[in-house]
Amino acid sequence: MRRIISLLVENESGALSRIAGLFSARGYNIESLTVAPTEDESLSRMTIVTRGSDEIIEQITKQLHKLIDVVRLLDLTEGRHIERELLLVKVMAEGENREEVKRLVDIFRGRIIDVTDSTYTIELTGPSDKLDAFVEALSNAEILEVVRSGISGIARGDRTLRL
Amino acid sequence: MELTGAEIVVQSLKDEGVEHIFGYPGGAALHIYDAFYQQDDIKHILARHEQGATHAADGYARASGKPGVVLVTSGPGVTNTITGIATAYMDSIPLVVLTAQVPTNLIGDDAFQEVDTVGITRPCVKHNFLVRNVADLALTIKKAFYLAGSGRPGPVVVDIPKDVTAAKTTYRYPKSVKIRSYAPVKRGHSKQIAKAVALLLDARRPVIYSGGGIIHATAATQLTALVQTLGFPCTQTLMGLGALPAADPHFLGMLGMHGTYEANMAMHGSDVILAVGARFDDRVTGDLSKFSPGARIIHVDIDPSSIGKNVPVEIPIVGDAAAVLEQMLDILGKKDRKVDEPVLEQWWKQIKAWRDVDSLAYDRDSKLIKPQFVIQKLCEVTEGDAYVTSDVGQHQMWAAQYYSFNKPRRWINSGGLGTMGFGLPAAVGVQMAFPNAPVACVTGEASIMMCLQELSTCSQYGLPIKVINLNNRYMGMVRQWQEFFYDRRYSHTYMDSLPDFVQLAQSFGHTGILIEKPGDVEGALREAFAAREKLVFLDFITDQTENVYPMISAGAGHNEMQLNPADSGATSQERELA
Ligand SMILES: Cc1ncc(C[n+]2csc(CCOP(=O)(O)OP(=O)(O)O)c2C)c(N)n1
Numbered sequence: 160m161r162r163i164i165s166l167l168v169e170n171e172s173g174a175l176s177r178i179a180g181l182f183s184a185r186g187y188n189i190e191s192l193t194v195a196p197t198e199d200e201s202l203s204r205m206t207i208v209t210r211g212s213d214e215i216i217e218q219i220t221k222q223l224h225k226l227i228d229v230v231r232l233l234d235l236t237e238g239r240h241i242e243r244e245l246l247l248v249k250v251m252a253e254g255e256n257r258e259e260v261k262r263l264v265d266i267f268r269g270r271i272i273d274v275t276d277s278t279y280t281i282e283l284t285g286p287s288d289k290l291d292a293f294v295e296a297l298s299n300a301e302i303l304e305v306v307r308s309g310i311s312g313i314a315r316g317d318r319t320l321r322l
Numbered sequence: 323m324e325l326t327g328a329e330i331v332v333q334s335l336k337d338e339g340v341e342h343i344f345g346y347p348g349g350a351a352l353h354i355y356d357a358f359y360q361q362d363d364i365k366h367i368l369a370r371h372e373q374g375a376t377h378a379a380d381g382y383a384r385a386s387g388k389p390g391v392v393l394v395t396s397g398p399g400v401t402n403t404i405t406g407i408a409t410a411y412m413d414s415i416p417l418v419v420l421t422a423q424v425p426t427n428l429i430g431d432d433a434f435q436e437v438d439t440v441g442i443t444r445p446c447v448k449h450n451f452l453v454r455n456v457a458d459l460a461l462t463i464k465k466a467f468y469l470a471g472s473g474r475p476g477p478v479v480v481d482i483p484k485d486v487t488a489a490k491t492t493y494r495y496p497k498s499v500k501i502r503s504y505a506p507v508k509r510g511h512s513k514q515i516a517k518a519v520a521l522l523l524d525a526r527r528p529v530i531y532s533g534g535g536i537i538h539a540t541a542a543t544q545l546t547a548l549v550q551t552l553g554f555p556c557t558q559t560l561m562g563l564g565a566l567p568a569a570d571p572h573f574l575g576m577l578g579m580h581g582t583y584e585a586n587m588a589m590h591g592s593d594v595i596l597a598v599g600a601r602f603d604d605r606v607t608g609d610l611s612k613f614s615p616g617a618r619i620i621h622v623d624i625d626p627s628s629i630g631k632n633v634p635v636e637i638p639i640v641g642d643a644a645a646v647l648e649q650m651l652d653i654l655g656k657k658d659r660k661v662d663e664p665v666l667e668q669w670w671k672q673i674k675a676w677r678d679v680d681s682l683a684y685d686r687d688s689k690l691i692k693p694q695f696v697i698q699k700l701c702e703v704t705e706g707d708a709y710v711t712s713d714v715g716q717h718q719m720w721a722a723q724y725y726s727f728n729k730p731r732r733w734i735n736s737g738g739l740g741t742m743g744f745g746l747p748a749a750v751g752v753q754m755a756f757p758n759a760p761v762a763c764v765t766g767e768a769s770i771m772m773c774l775q776e777l778s779t780c781s782q783y784g785l786p787i788k789v790i791n792l793n794n795r796y797m798g799m800v801r802q803w804q805e806f807f808y809d810r811r812y813s814h815t816y817m818d819s820l821p822d823f824v825q826l827a828q829s830f831g832h833t834g835i836l837i838e839k840p841g842d843v844e845g846a847l848r849e850a851f852a853a854r855e856k857l858v859f860l861d862f863i864t865d866q867t868e869n870v871y872p873m874i875s876a877g878a879g880h881n882e883m884q885l886n887p888a889d890s891g892a893t894s895q896e897r898e899l900a
Contacts, residue, residue, distance in 0.1 A: 169503065173440055173450075184445050214630070221627035227449040227469065230503040322502075 161190070162216050163242060163312045165320050166205040166223065167231040170196060174228040178205065181226065187211065187219050191244075191309030199322070202230065208310050231320055239315040245282070245308040246290040247272075251301035252279040260300050267293045278303065327456045327487035328353035331420065334463040336363050337495040340391050342382060342754050343367070344375040348395025349435060350422035353487040358393075367754060367783060370775035372399050374747040376406020377773065380415050381748030384734045385709055386755040387540065389416040389470050396422045396484075397435030401442065405741055408446040410477045412738025413561060414538060416470040417477035418463075419443075425485040426454055439481040448476030456489040464499045473506030474625040475538055506624060510641030510649055518596070518620045518637045519653045523661055525594035527616075527669045528554045531577065534561030534737070535599015535623060535643050542730040544647035545598065546570065551654055552661055555673055557585035559600050561737045564727030568706075574673070575682070578606040579874050580719045583681035583883060584673055586872070589614050590880035591672070598622045599643045602632040603738075612879025622646045681872045682723055685888045690865035691840050693717060693792045696847075697724035700762060700790060703847040708760040709734065709752045713745035713769030716798040717790075719870045721764040743772030746789065750776055753785040760788070760851055767793040768817050777830040780857045788850045789859045791823060794866040802869045827859035834859045 168174045175194055182189050190208040197204045209219060216234070223229050235242070252260045252274075260279055264271055269283035283293055287310060294305060314320070325333060331354050335343065344367045347355045358366050369375035372394045379390030390410075394403055400421045410417045424433040440452050449469050451462050459482070466478040522528060530552075536545050542565040549556045549572045556566050557577040566573050575582030577589055586608075589595065595617045600606070607613045613633060620637040621629045629638040639646055684694045697720050700708075706726045711734040712718040718735055727733045734752060736744040749763040770791055780787055792798075797815040804812050824834030833856050837846045843862065850858035871886035 173444070173452075176441070177444060180444055218627060218631060225625070225627055227501065227504055 160213070160216065161208065161210050161236070163235040163240065163310060164207045164209065164220065164223070165233045165235050165312060166207070166229055167197070167202050167320060167322070168205055169228040169230060170201050170203045171228060174203065177226050177228055178207075178223065181222055182209075185218075185222065187215065191307075193309040193311055202322070206310055206312050231322070233314065233318075233320040235312045235314055238318055240312055241315060242286050242310050242312040243284050244287050244290055244310050245284050246293065247280065247282055247306040248294065248297070248302060249278055249280045249304040250297060251277060251303060253277050256300055260297070263293070263296050267296070269293065323493060324490045325493040326353065326357070326490050327459055327482065328357035330456070330459045330491070330493050331463070331482065331487065332357045332361055332364065333493060334460050334495050335391065338463070338467050340364055343391040343393050344369055344379040344382070344751065345393035346372050346375055346395065346399060348399050348422065350396035350424055350484045351393065351399070353484065354393065354420070354422060354482070366393070367750070368779065369747065369750070370778050371773065372402030373406050373743065374750070374773050374776045374779065376403045376417070376419065377409065377741075377744050377747035378751035378754070378776070378779075379417055380406060380410045380744075381711060381734055381751030382755045383410075383415050383417060383751070384748070385731050385752040387731065388755075389418055389467060390751065392417060392419040394419070394421055395435070396424055396439070397437050399435075400437055400439045404442065404446065405743070407443055407477045407479070409736050409739045409741045409744060411446045411448070413534060413736065414475050415477065416475035418466045418470050419477055419479045421479060421481045422487070423452070423481045423483040426483045427485070429483065439479065443479045446477070447479050448474075450479035450481065452481045453486055454483070456486050456491045459486065459491075460493060460495050461499065464496045465501060468499050468501070469504070473504070507640055508642045508645045510622065510639040510646035512649065514637055514639045515646060515649045516653060518639060519650055519657070521594055521618060521620060521637060522552060522554075522596060523657075523659055526662075526665050527591055527593045528552070528596065529588050529592040529594075530554050530556040530596045530598070531559075531589065531600055532556065532562045532565060532598045533559040533600025536562055536565040537599075537730045539599060539624070539643035540730075541599070541644035541647055542566070544644050544651065547651055548647050551651065553666060554596075555588055555670070557581070557589065559603070559606055559737070560722055560735065562600065563722060563733045564730045567728040568726035569728055576722055577880075578603075579608070580723065580870050580872065582723075583679045583872055583885065584676035586874065586880035586883055587676045588673055592617045594618050594620070596620045596622070598647065599624075601628045604632075607632065608874045608879050609877050612882075614880070679885070681883070681885055683888075684886060688840065688865060691837065691843060691862055693720050693794070693862075693864045693868055694724050695840060696790065696792060696843055696862050696864070697721055697764065699844045699847055700764070701725045703844065703851055704760050704762065708732070708762050709749075709756065711735065711745045711748040711752060711761070711763045713763075713765040713772075714740045714742045714799070715766045715769060716794070716802065716868070716870050717764050717766045717769075717792040719799075720792070742769040745769060746787070747773050747776045747779075749787045750779055750783075750785060753787055754783070761786075762788045762790050764790045764792065766798060767791055767795065767820055767823075768797045777827065777832065777857070781831045784855070785857060786853065786855055787857050789827075789857070791859065791861045792864050793820075793823070793861055794864045794868065795820065796866055798866075798868075799870070805869070806875070823859055823861040827857070832857040832859055834861065836861045836863070838863045
């Protein structure tokens with residue numbers, strides 16, 4: 160099962176490597192991992208997307224909890240939640256394809272944020288499957304570069320992850 | 323008052339109550355060593371190798387229950403400690419390892435004797451720190467001791483750059499420290515405990531399976547009380563031996579790969595298992611798909627990630643073993659409901675039949691020295707009250723099987739990592755903690771060669787350790803596997819070119835005795851232990867064909883043990899090594 164685990168971690172240089180090291184040492188998979196500072200400068204927020212059986216996910220959360228740098232942990236997928244990912248994609252956009260790409264961007268509610276005579280650079284946010292669908296839809300165009308941020312997530316309603 | 327970082331290191335250790343540290347100097351550690359030179363409250367023991375220093379601190383911690391402290395220089399000083407740190411980590415031993423580092427302005431430059439200590443130790447420590455500012459030093463050391471010794475204990479590394487040890491700041495050692503992400507629990511959840519007690523009272527074929535956690539939690543008394551209150555059979559892991567006295571009739575012996583027949587059969591046939599401070603290690607469970615098929619499991623552990631990791635658990639209880647067992651005893655004390663004696667008696671009858679198999683029997687009429695016999699004599703001569711360290715191999719298993727440990731912290735071995743070379747330096751640490759106690763290092767001729775240099779440390783500090791070298795001229799445990807599973811192709815396990823151990827010991831100023839006949843075993847042991855001031859190296863030339871039994875091979879279950887073929891009536895059947 161795919162899970163999204165949110166963490167508050169000490170904003171210290173070693174924290175990221177401890178967490179990444181845990182996943183590689185124990186053979187857990189990481190689909191994506193994002194980390195950035197929070198409003199509390201002593202903390203970073205990390206979102207990890209992983210896959211595994213219930214037993215593995217239980218081990219992952221327990222092992223993460225055990226790390227001294229991990230302050231709080233929430234499995235977002237245990238409740239209602241919102242997930243978003245940012246996609247930046249640069250595609251060839253020439254001739255009649257230029258219009259076609261623009262139409263697709265509109266349909267997916269993306270934005271063209273940079274242009275040249277021959278290319279568009281497009282920004283799109285949404286859940287990962289929407290981004291997948293967009294990249295899929297672009298398959299007629301020549302994609303030059305795809306950059307994805309990995310998932311950020313937050314719980315719906317009044318469930319929060321804070322100190 | 324302003325102190326330098328180096329002085330803060332020393333003063334913090336004093337304020338922490340540290341009496342002994344084990345170390346080895348070098349360039350980046352010079353300021354710290356200079357600060358140690360100017361005091362004599364803390365005794366520094368100079369090992370002959372940083373691995374030796376780390377194992378010594380580890381042995382000290384295992385025997386005394388106090389954290390072991392190590393001090394080494396940067397670079398190779400640190401890399402030499404890795405085996406020791408990993409050994410302590412696998413067995414949850416509290417260590418504080420102070421490592422010197424190149425000056426902060428050189429970090430990352432591939433400076434002379436620089437390694438990324440925090441990076442290289444990360445996978446084998448409970449936590450580690452790099453102190454970049456002298457103002458953080460005392461607090462960091464406090465945190466290190468707190469983390470190492472609390473919760474599930476483990477090694478903590480504090481990496482201190484040389485310039486930090488020269489810089490000055492006002493010194494204040496915190497009385498206590500809080501870490502917001504870290505709050506180990508003590509007491510177990512009372513509802514879970516009540517459920518567990520009810521399940522135990524309903525059990526028809528119960529087993530208590532306890533491990534090293536009992537030792538760490540100082541819960542031997544509570545364990546013994548629970549076993550005796552319930553009248554249940556109890557087996558212990560390699561790491562747990564001595565918590566329940568071996569002499570207690572409820573003790574089934576060790577379980578697992580080389581456990582007794584009755585312990586493994588009882589585990590296999592049980593309907594309820596109470597696991598306390600044990601982690602269902604693969605050497606204990608054998609093939610998981612065949613593990614205790616009918617058992618409902620209660621698992622008590624301080625580390626939630628140990629629970630449910632290898633086997634499904636019906637009643638998980640997170641807590642300190644001593645606290646949880648006391649909570650169980652409390653409930654049992656108040657309950658009018660007791661165990662069903664006749665049902666339990668049936669179970670004991672069955673266990674007795676398994677016991678009668680006498681799975682630890684061996685050929686006692688051999689003209690060669692049987693290693694098991696040496697350990698039994700060692701136990702007799704020391705009245706079962708010595709501190710026994712060991713290395714890794716057959717001798718380790720025989721020590722675990724044939725020495726009757728009646729007290730916790732007497733049996734000191736590397737269970738999790740299985741580190742050859744551990745035994746002698748660990749004995750150094752034990753003897754430093756208990757200068758007047760008998761300390762034996764049970765080893766093999768291959769293992770002892772791995773940290774042999776520590777014989778020199780023993781001379782310097784006058785440590786009267788007795789080295790029990792079970793010399794079978796083979797890496798016996800590996801040879802055994804080659805005999806069983808590789809058609810006797812003894813690839814690189816013969817120990818060629820061995821030294822004359824007697825002369826070797828003498829060259830360090832110790833006594834050496836060569837023992838070649840069974841009839842000389844006891845006399846030599848008595849002579850050695852009578853020499854209270856001297857290290858005696860006893861080189862026992864043992865039967866090189868001897869194997870460790872019982873044995874559960876890979877892929878087998880607890881009920882599929884291989885027993886000693888010599889048991890089946892046949893006596894001095896000397897098998898030839900093909
Ligand atoms: C550092 C290290 N290297 C290799 C091994 C693998 N190993 C396990 S037991 C053993 C043989 C030990 O031989 P010896 O010390 O003579 O003891 P014996 O088994 O003969 O009693 C070896 C090589 C190990 N456990 N540790």
